[in-house]
Every structure is written in C-alpha cells, then in structure tokens.
Amino acid sequence: MKSGGTRGSFWAWLLCALMLATTTAGCGKKGPPVPPDHTPLAQVTSLKGRLEGDSVHLNWRPGDTGRGIKEFVVLRSQVDPAKPPCPGCPQIFQRVGTVAPDPLTQTAQFTESTAAGFIYTYKVQPVGASGERGPDSNTVTIDRSKPKT
Numbered sequence: 775m776k777s778g779g780t781r782g783s784f785w786a787w788l789l790c791a792l793m794l795a796t797t798t799a800g801c802g803k804k805g806p807p808v809p810p811d812h813t814p815l816a817q818v819t820s821l822k823g824r825l826e827g828d829s830v831h832l833n834w835r836p837g838d839t840g841r842g843i844k845e846f847v848v849l850r851s852q853v854d855p856a857k858p859p860c861p862g863c864p865q866i867f868q869r870v871g872t873v874a875p876d877p878l879t880q881t882a883q884f885t886e887s888t889a890a891g892f893i894y895t896y897k898v899q900p901v902g903a904s905g906e907r908g909p910d911s912n913t914v915t916i917d918r919s920k921p922k923t
Contacts, residue, residue, distance in 0.1 A: 815842060815900040815908030823896060823914035825888075830916050832884045832896055836875055837908075843900045846873045847907065848884045851895040855919040867897065890918050 816837030823832045836843050849867035853859065859866075873882045888894055894916045900908035 813842070815902050815906065817909040818846065818898045818900060818911035821896070821898055821911040821914050823916055825916050825918070828887050828890075829885055830888050830894060830896070832898070832914065833881055834898055834911060835881055836900060842902050843875055843908075844903050845901045846875065846882055846884075847871075847899045847901055848873060849897050849899065849910075850886075853893045853895075854891065855893060865895065867895075872901075888916065888918055890921075893917050893919050 818834050819837045821832065821834040823830055825831075832848065834846075836846075847869055848871045850870045851865045851867045853865075870886060871884055873884050875882050882898075884898075895913050896916070897913045898911040902908070
C-alpha cells in the first residue's frame with residue numbers, strides 16, 4: 775500500500791510543479807514597449823484665409839513636404855456672437871470638406887460660401903493612407919459678424 779501512496783503523491787507534486795511553471799513563465803521575453811513602426815504625419819504649416827465677397831478662401835502647405843499624406847480634412851467652428859459659447863468651453867469644430875494635396879505646387883486650397891452674422895474659425899488636419907489623422911494646423915478666424923463698411 776505504501777507504494778501506491780507514494781505514486782499518487784509523486785503525480786500531485788508533478789502536477790503542482792507544472793502549474794507553477796506555466797503560470798510564472800509568461801509568454802516570451804519581456805521588455806519595454808516598442809513604438810509604432812510609422813512616422814507620424816507632419817503638421818500643416820502656414821494656414822491662411824481671406825474673405826472675398828461671401829466666400830472664404832483657405833490655403834496652406836503640407837508640413838515636411840507632405841510625405842504620406844493622402845488628403846486634408848478641413849474643420850470649421852461657426853459661432854453666433856449673439857449666442858456665445860459658455861466661458862471655458864472648448865470650441866466645437868465640424869468637418870466641412872476634404873482636399874487632396876497638389877503634388878506640383880505642394881499646396882492645398884479650400885473655398886466655401888459663408889453667411890453673414892457669424893464668426894468662422896478654420897483648422898486643417900492631414901490624413902494618411904491608412905486613415906490616421908495628424909495634428910491640427912494653426913487656426914484662421916474670419917469675422918462676418920460685423921456689417922461691411
């Protein structure tokens with residue numbers, strides 16, 4: 775009978791040792807996290823805007839020669855001065871268009887009609903081939919709240 779008890783005890787110890795080994799070994803070599811293997815999109819530089827009649831014309835240059843940029847997203851905030859947003863609240867931007875970069879001039883342009891009585895603020899974001907967005911450009915504000923003189 776003694777030999778049967780020793781055999782059961784051996785298997786119990788072996789099972790415990792295997793469980794301990796599998797739970798503490800982990801799944802391979804541990805090390806610091808590895809950053810993504812892609813270069814982030816460069817920020818749009820020198821966003822400029824002007825008002826001609828009722829139309830806003832924007833133009834800009836892709837940052838760092840525009841490598842990896844598929845298109846640009848144009849975002850706009852429209853504020854009614856009679857109903858200003860709450861103090862300290864973030865400015866809300868909505869997508870108003872997309873523009874493909876011009877490979878010859880290394881510039882991009884966007885035009886849209888605007889209504890009088892509002893203050894418009896624009897910014898642009900580059901979009902990469904896989905849909906990732908880059909950082910916001912500088913902002914441009916067009917004030918149509920005041921009557922033309």
